[in-house]
């Protein structure tokens with residue numbers, strides 16, 4: 001992959017694809033980790049006299065402009081971190097983007113509005129995606145891919161634009177790939193992967209492949225309930241991926257055949273509703289009442305998961321064990337994070353929310369070997385898959 005040193009950026013418009021998908025509470029950014037991780041590359045380009053045009057997505061607005069997914073608050077925070085103004089374009093490839101980019105002087109930076117306001121960004125139709133990519137590429141002369149968290153998406157800004165412009169990888173992508181490579185080459189064993197979180201359908205897909213690589217797979221968070229249901233248990237109102245139950249039954253069989261330990265929760269915190277102060281009880285994972293939803297792993301599971309991490313030599317963890325944003329349901333995530341910190345192992349945490357959880361719970365970031373900005377992206381990297389955003393940069 002070419003790096004920033006291979007591009008002559010002085011006086012030129014450089015489109016930087018960053019991952020600025022941060023958690024928001026209204027317009028308040030609750031964790032700015034991904035913005036901070038994007039700063040070094042943007043700063044390096046500014047210092048070299050480029051006109052920097054940053055593009056990124058926020059949430060999943062599905063091709064429509066929805067104010068709650070606006071990147072405007074992110075532009076303000078990015079400006080504070082860079083110590084200079086960030087011009088904000090109120091559209092992606094429209095008049096505002098054109099005039100904002102036109103007005104940039106060398107060493108100045110702009111952020112475009114949420115890429116996913118445009119249906120072309122995520123389109124599965126190559127022509128529609130390509131047409132949007134042409135418009136986006138038209139804003140700049142060079143492209144820098146640095147949004148590691150999104151490299152697993154075959155989206156216009158990730159996959160198509162680098163084919164249209166001279167390009168390079170930014171420092172974040174270089175660093176992430178450098179560390180994650182260690183998890184795919186000569187992995188020290190026992191190798192344990194811990195999965196949780198809420199993007200269940202996305203991440204179930206990676207399990208088949210992980211089962212060929214790991215010694216133990218621990219499943220918590222919103223992911224666990226599809227497994228419990230597949231084993232025939234009631235999961236009440238818990239997060240469930242009904243259409244993937246057969247696939248999950250297949251994983252359970254495959255794990256058995258391969259001798260991979262697949263460890264599920266034995267108890268959960270079952271709440272009456274999804275709320276910070278929801279009334280809840282600890283119940284056996286096999287006996288979740290029909291009118292309750294599991295919002296965290298229970299105390300016995302925390303001990304069980306910690307014991308399964310304790311002797312590991314390599315651990316990758318993606319996805320919180322519960323709704324850590326609510327204090328009452330953050331204990332499981334904290335227990336798993338502490339188990340990783342205590343392990344004598346190469347430990348990697350991946351994912352926007354997983355990394356945010358570590359910081360929110362006040363745990364030391366240097367307690368882990370690496371905190372990755374990518375969740376789904378790191379998981380797919382670990383599978384050994386070719387990721388569209390990396391392949392495009394390698395071309």
Ligand SMILES: Nc1ncnc2c1ncn2[C@@H]1O[C@H](COP(=O)(O)OP(=O)(O)OP(=O)(O)O)[C@@H](O)[C@H]1O
Nearest residue numbers: 197198199221222295322323351352353354375376
């Ligand atoms: N039992 C549960 N029920 C509902 N939501 C849950 C549960 N457990 C965890 N979550 C939610 O999962 C979300 C994080 O999931 P997600 O899969 O997006 O992880 P991530 O670390 O951000 O990875 P990525 O970077 O791929 O998005 C959190 O907002 C958390 O509240």
Ligand SMILES: O=C(O)[C@H](O)COP(=O)(O)O
Nearest residue numbers: 019021149150352375376
């Ligand atoms: O949060 C992430 O994992 C990345 O920003 C990608 O977001 P996505 O899962 O909505 O594509």
